[in-house]
Amino acid sequence: MYEMYKLAKVTSEMRLFNLHVIRVSKSRWTGSGRLKTNTGVTILCSWRDDNLHHEGVAIILKKSVERSLLEWKPVNKRLICARLKGKHVNMNIIQCYTPTNNSREKDQNNFYSQLQKKMGITPCHNQIIVMEDLNAKVGNDNTDFERVMGKHGMEIRNDNGERLVEFCAMNNLMIGGPSSYIKTPTS
Structure with a gap:
């Protein structure tokens, strides 16, 4: 996922298969944060703090799911957590590598x-x-x-x-x- 065109490919496949949440291991980005693409997809990222472009994890949310996001926390280059509002119970997602x-x-x-x-x-x-x-x-x-x-x-x-x-x-x-x-x- 280091090259940005790969993100476009992944989000395109997400729409094609009507996926709501995707996990990403080895995103190879640096830093951490929350990004929104021009198609409305939200990316929650937990990356390395150096410029080595190794490891890293992310959770990609469809626009309709992003509205249910209660909180999220990048932990480190191998862990990220998100909590989503559910109809009956809330859902905690832990993405790890x-x-x-x-x-x-x-x-x-x-x-x-x-x-x-x-x-x-x-x-x-x-x-x-x-x-x-x-x-x-x-x-x-x-x-x-x-x-x-x-x-x-x-x-x-x-x-x-x-x-x-x-x-x-x-x-x-x-x-x-x-x-x-x-x-x-x-x-």
């Missing part, structure tokens, strides 16, 4: 510590959706994690996959697809 399996354990621990901190301050009566590029393979062995991952994991679980299923279990999240983890509100 996890360090790869080859990253230092210190960096991985720091990332999950920050992610857990965001989970801890999210109201339990809100729906929580963690959208990600978690660089994880959860594998097909769901022993002790049936509720978290169901029966449809693939391949063999890697270290990030292990961290992910444990994080989901600890936070009562369910793996809802290849890139989202959902917690429904408690009564």
